[in-house]
Amino acid sequence: MRKFTAFGLLSSGIGAIYLSVAVADGATDNVSPIYGVSLPDGYRGWQMITVAHEAGQNNDIRGILGNDIALKAFREGTRPFPDGAVIARLAYVYKSSPENDAVFPAPQSFVAGNSTNVQISVKDSKKYADSGGWGYGQFENGVANQSEPLLKSCFACHTKLDRSKDFVFSHYSP
Template identity: 75%
Template sequence: MIRISTCCLAVSAALLGLSTMVAAAQGRGREQGENANVSPVYGVKLPKGYRDWKLISVAHEAGKNNDIRAILGNDIAVKAYREGKRPFPDGAVIVRLAWQYESSPRNDAVFPAPQSFVAGAPTNVQVSVKDSRLYAASGGWGYGQFDSGKANPSEALTRSCFACHAKLDAGSDQVFTAYSH
């Protein structure tokens, strides 16, 4: 009788353990589905509503990129920019939208000489998220690049974000863009 009870107890424990593992695996599957659009290395997501955030600055990147950029920030980032607060507080998110930098024959037809450049086709969106605890190894910043709304899966590209930002002076908190009043 004791052997049967022990055997039943062992089988029950095994079934409970198996059902717990299955439930956990199903939960991970749901999480991976929900988080499928996150950057490698840092797990950064494309923030909801970022296109409605405040403008921090614009930039033209020449050379290989040859793009025009709008740099936007959430309320935490914008407040830190306006107050000159460095390092940025946790929760600050900076988004850089980029488009091909193109001349505008339509606009130039109005002017006495070619001079108009506009945003052409979109290239990508880059996101920087400040969380000094989660991203301690990368100066408190997590990075992601999104192409056509999807996270770029290249770990090498994502790691290069920190490598480049880390070259900035200490007072910048690894942020390229200055606030344009």
């Protein structure tokens, strides 16, 4: 696997951004098929954009995090997102908490259980021109899911959104 590193400055001039992109060289190192997306270093330390609960078959709770470029675009309502924006969606089993409920007068507490997966969306309008400028990856226990049909379904689902959202489900929750 080749690893390319680029440095850039935020448009506000307040600091440098470190962006590392892994590109597969015919090997499957820990990158997604089709897009070659890897888990970004330090993504767990990124700032929170929003949280979400998806009921139904998934029944999960999600934390949506963004790198500095994505966070700035979310806050300012910039669409399309600028190249270099990276969004991480961390999904967990949505479960009741009997321990917390014991403190309350009725069952009402739900918490994040075990991690189900992490999904990464990377904005690069040239590299991912065929998928609206976004590359996708899904990781279970830190390992890239190698299912091409799964990864192809990412963009197919995101295209159902209003085009003004730049294929992004989440919105910034201040």
